[in-house]
Amino acid sequence: MTVTSTGAPLTVLTEDEALFRDGVSEFAQAEIAPRARAMDAAGRYDEDLLPKLFEMGLMGIDIPASLGGAGGTFFQSCLAVEQISRADAAVGVLVDVQNTLVNNAIAKYGTSEQKSRYLARTAADTVASYCLSEAGSGSDAFALQCRAVPKGDRFVLDGHKMWITNAAEAGLFLVFATVDPSAGYKGITAFLVLKSDAGFSLGKREDKLGIRASSTCELLFEGCAIPSDRVVGQIGRGYKIAIETLNEGRIGIGAQMLGVAQAALDAAVRYASSRRCASSSRTPRRGSRRRACWSTTRRACGTRGSPSPRRPRWRSCTPRRRPSGSRRRRSRCSAGTATRRSTRWRSSTAT
Numbered sequence: 001m002t003v004t005s006t007g008a009p010l011t012v013l014t015e016d017e018a019l020f021r022d023g024v025s026e027f028a029q030a031e032i033a034p035r036a037r038a039m040d041a042a043g044r045y046d047e048d049l050l051p052k053l054f055e056m057g058l059m060g061i062d063i064p065a066s067l068g069g070a071g072g073t074f075f076q077s078c079l080a081v082e083q084i085s086r087a088d089a090a091v092g093v094l095v096d097v098q099n100t101l102v103n104n105a106i107a108k109y110g111t112s113e114q115k116s117r118y119l120a121r122t123a124a125d126t127v128a129s130y131c132l133s134e135a136g137s138g139s140d141a142f143a144l145q146c147r148a149v150p151k152g153d154r155f156v157l158d159g160h161k162m163w164i165t166n167a168a169e170a171g172l173f174l175v176f177a178t179v180d181p182s183a184g185y186k187g188i189t190a191f192l193v194l195k196s197d198a199g200f201s202l203g204k205r206e207d208k209l210g211i212r213a214s215s216t217c218e219l220l221f222e223g224c225a226i227p228s229d230r231v232v233g234q235i236g237r238g239y240k241i242a243i244e245t246l247n248e249g250r251i252g253i254g255a256q257m258l259g260v261a262q263a264a265l266d267a268a269v270r271y272a273s274s275r276r277c278a279s280s281s282r283t284p285r286r287g288s289r290r291r292a293c294w295s296t297t298r299r300a301c302g303t304r305g306s307p308s309p310r311r312p313r314w315r316s317c318t319p320r321r322r323p324s325g326s327r328r329r330r331s332r333c334s335a336g337t338a339t340r341r342s343t344r345w346r347s348s349t350a351t
């Protein structure tokens, strides 16, 4: 086995990566964070925001510069998703699906003509969607029923897709359908569908509890004829494209979660360190700060006011009075016995 190493641990960013991350973070805090609450309430992206994402190169991060992309790397896409999700996870998922799923699939499996035609568009002004799930095939994605019937130099698509991210904004859809249901997963084929294609339409948009600005829609295909030069990869090999791109897309979703967790921590720490007790100008004591963190976290999660079964105990762990017994006797007992004794004592004195 060949081992290659640059000498730096994986957790250390290169200078370029750190600069990129800081640039995206600055953009996200200036342009996305102030809009996040209103976009979530409206259940829509601010229409000024999408052109800014394209201008910043965030919709074609690892598309080569020759096709109008930012010429970055997959890792940079993940850094961008993390920093954007720190400002708004809904914008994070928009950027994630575009870069780690659709651009990635076309770059890896598309013909050179498909790359120059479609990646140039996704880098410049076209949002893209990744369309695999159906009402009866979620985790079991290869049970999909959407049909693609060959007819001359075209494939005619019939069926529907569910829960498709970015669908309301997208102009390009990477759609998985089967050319031969009897072949099982080996019938699955990937197609590029345009919003303007006859026989294609958007169905119901889900009204979600979270990441509400991100669109999640049903797609309908009724006799939608697609030229055969829009097949991505080989006919019957769409399952491989689906598995491999989803494996990488999951890294992007991990980055999204990291951004969300960081934002929650930032908010809790900010609140806890700026809070003042009513009767005192001093920063609250440790217990109060912990309570403050907890209530900020609950507020951020929308559970304020409702008792949580997992709420931590705030009661001090230090006994007010030592359990009886000589120092020698206590020091001889095992840690388990000491804990049990101390717990018994605490519960007997609890009010």
Ligand SMILES: Cc1cc2nc3c(=O)[nH]c(=O)nc-3n(C[C@H](O)[C@H](O)[C@H](O)COP(=O)(O)OP(=O)(O)OC[C@H]3O[C@@H](n4cnc5c(N)ncnc54)[C@H](O)[C@@H]3O)c2cc1C
Pocket (backbone or CB within 6 Å): 097, 130, 131, 132, 133, 135, 137, 138, 139, 140, 162, 163, 164, 165, 166, 216
């Ligand atoms: C906000 C949102 C955005 C989405 N965006 C997209 C998108 O852009 N493109 C797309 O194609 N899809 C998208 N989806 C669909 C998503 O991929 C599916 O929801 C997911 O694959 C799970 O499918 P399901 O909801 O049908 O759950 P099910 O497959 O019905 O699973 C329900 C539960 O059963 C468990 N389970 C399933 N199978 C087994 C098993 N064999 N053994 C034990 N447990 C099992 C699962 O872990 C899960 O907990 C999106 C979904 C949501 C909610």
